[in-house]
Amino acid sequence: MGLEFDYVIIGAGSAGCVLANRLSANGRHRVLVLEAGGSDRRFWIQTPIGYGKSFYDESVNWKYTTEPEPGINNRRSYWPRGKVVGGSSSINAMVYIRGHQQDYDDWLALGNPGWGWQDVLPYFKKSETNSDGGNEYRGDDGPLYVNNVSPQYHPLCQTFFEAAQQQGFKYNPDFNGESQEGVGFYQITTRDGRRMSAARAYLHPALKRDNCEIITRAQVSRILFDDKTANGVEFIHNGKTRQIKANCEVILSAGAINSPQVLQLSGIGDPVMLKGFGISPRVDLPGVGRNLQDHLDYCIYYRSRVPTLNNRLYPWWGKMLAGMRYLMFRNGLLSLSVNQSGGFLRGHPSRPRPNLQMYFAAITYTTSAPGERPLMQPDPYPGFLNSVGQMRPTSRGHLQIDSPDPIAPVKIQPNYLSSEEDITQMLEGARLLRHLANAPALAEIIDHEIKPGPSVQSDDELIDDIRQRADTVYHPSCTCMMGPDPKTAVVDSKCRVYGVDRLRVVDASVFPTVTSGNTNAPTIMVAEKAADLILA
Ligand SMILES: Cc1cc2nc3c(=O)[nH]c(=O)nc-3n(C[C@H](O)[C@H](O)[C@H](O)COP(=O)(O)OP(=O)(O)OC[C@H]3O[C@@H](n4cnc5c(N)ncnc54)[C@H](O)[C@@H]3O)c2cc1C
Structure with a gap:
């Protein structure tokens, strides 16, 4: 040797x-x-x-x-x-x-x-x-x-917190403090604008x-x-x-x-x-x-009546301004995560602790397979998304x-949603996203739900849509x-x-x-x- x-x-x-x-x-x-x-x-x-x-x-x-x-x-x-x-x-x-x-x-x-x-x-x-x-x-x-970078986050995060509180959920100033439960800002691993x-x-x-x-x-x-x-x-x-x-x-x-x-x-x-x-x-x-084991995430997209990050990041000049700000001051959108706020909530009061994690983003983007769409290209209209995933899946891959x-790459079989329990909890999550969107604070600014859209209503329809669109959050x-x-x-x-x-x-x-x-x-x-x- x-x-x-x-x-x-x-x-x-x-x-x-x-x-x-x-x-x-x-x-x-x-x-x-x-x-x-x-x-x-x-x-x-x-x-x-x-x-x-x-x-x-x-x-x-x-x-x-x-x-x-x-x-x-x-x-x-x-x-x-x-x-x-x-x-x-x-x-x-x-x-x-x-x-x-x-x-x-x-x-x-x-x-x-x-x-x-x-x-x-x-x-x-x-x-x-x-x-x-x-x-x-x-x-x-x-x-x-x-890093707590919440002062730089989009004001729509506050609208999301307000909606959650209107539906009886609490605001949590620190998910990593005494209790995880509630809605709040995500802290991120950055320093001086760098990862x-x-x-x-x-x-x-x-x-x-x-x-x-x-x-x-x-x-x-x-x-x-x-x-x-x-x-x-x-x-x-x-x-x-x-x-x-x-x-x-x-x-x-x-x-x-x-x-x-x-x-x-x-x-x-x-x-x-x-x-x-x-x-x-x-x-x-x-x-x-x-x-x-892995976390699956299911996302609902909304067209907004108020400007969102799409308005700032879709146009070429918006990207250029954000880029210049970052190069000059190391702050602004390029210094942040796509995930600004979210929550840890119970999908049903009978759950002994939060079973769902949420990501609320004042932007609409997709994480598709390679070659379909650039990750950082938002839609050309004002929009935002809210997504949810079950935190302790019972499916085993x-x-x-x-x-x-x-x-040679390994063969990966995650066996997502192979248990009834996991389907039940993801459905709880989807229903919870809709419940939050119905709160006055959010209802007021939602023009309409883009995806899955109003035609998807029954449990079976929602489960079909979860199976069709939910995907990994890389854990x-x-x-x-x-x-x-x-x-x-x-x-x-x-x-x-x-x-x-x-x-x-x-x-x-x-x-x-x-x-x-x-x-x-x-x-x-x-x-x-x-x-x-x-x-x-
Ligand atoms: C796109 C994405 C987004 C994520 N977002 C978040 C987030 O926001 N927050 C969060 O907490 N977690 C997030 N995660 C998950 C988190 O980053 C991982 O769980 C964590 O980094 C795993 O650490 P690890 O040490 O187990 O593996 P890794 O950090 O993946 O390290 C494994 C290393 O081993 C090397 N390696 C592999 N095979 C060999 C070999 N045969 N010989 C030599 N080297 C080898 C790899 O190249 C790699 O550098 C995300 C992950 C991804 C991919």
Whole structure:
């Protein structure tokens, strides 16, 4: 084998960047990160609204597509994932949400000691510097800057809050504070008008140390073992296969799609499936690639009687003005996320906690499959949208290699809406969107509902429309589940892969269940905690 390091981290994504920083901090360990993508020093990665460009840009994006999905009328879902330094945190929509406190108590109850809310709260705080300062819930000296940019948001957000309050929902000034419930503004991971990816927060500072290095455009093809002990990795770089030795541990942080892929390529997974591809099984772990969970989102579009962001961003001169403002002052629309406000609400009073997440946007745009329509091209008339998704789906999907070739994409089957419960909750969501639109504050400014439109009224019609139009909000997770039983789980509560030594998985794939909200902050928390477990 060639070079030697103490820790080899596979993937410079949300989790990998945190690990690189924390594991190299004491100066004693030599840390190497191997990243399949290239540099993040690109204008459209650093610029928040560049989201719309990176979304389809194959030079920074894996651009996955699922198999045809029966639950959404056999449509294939387009799944962007970051293939660049910073991983998906370099191409995501920057919304900072930790999830519901009970999510983590659920993880604990599923047999994962150390992962309850009181255990993980210190790690959320440790990672964060909040622009509003710290308190019992928020951090004030962590690497990840979390920004309250609400003064820059569109005034229509206030109209949405008013409508929600008219229907009996409360305004929540901080979704990540004492309670998640209510409507409010989204805080985002930006600083001084630039994206605060995990690379900017954690990796770039760590790379200034002598003991932390990265090799980009290095795609790991398999983990190397001495019997049952991981001792290195094999990767493809500049068309050549190379090997590197790991003296302490190999840490797999390639994300919810690629971490299970690398395990399977290394002989860890369902032995029958692996043999089918000519791969000799090393560990019988049938859970690898199973338990796939994701958030679906359903959107209603409205034509508005008052101007919205469409009026500012559709004309070429509007785009130019926004661009000039950004270049001169680093603020304005280009410095923000597309998701400005939303909420965490109960679709029915019987729900014990919020089961739905909402995104309200003073703009109409679509996230279609590649080639259909640019993401950032709004409609030529005033319009806005409100969308809703079920936060704790019960449907479970799976993914697996489709070839022994490490470059070939995996086969993804999310099994969206494969349970009655999920259909019930999405229908609750659709009804809730309509209920909010009927509140006086919104009714007054709605000219008409564009999509699905007034012809869609009955439960069956709404369910048909959900199946026809709902799509991912890019939170695949749980494919190397943490849990006590190796018959279903892949890692234990210390993120160690069952059946082998010196190999951990640390990223969104180890979530036992998907969290109630966006998944970047929880992934960073998982890596913060895992770093302590590794160093211990
Ligand atoms: C379009 C989009 C919008 C999103 N919006 C939000 C949002 O607004 N808020 C939020 O909280 N979350 C959002 N998310 C989700 C969030 O960004 C992810 O859940 C999170 O970044 C996952 O982190 P990770 O470390 O598990 O994986 P990733 O960040 O995806 O990192 C995995 C890394 O491993 C690399 N890699 C993969 N395979 C290999 C290999 N074989 N060898 C070497 N390197 C490899 C990848 O290139 C990548 O850099 C969004 C995601 C997307 C794609």
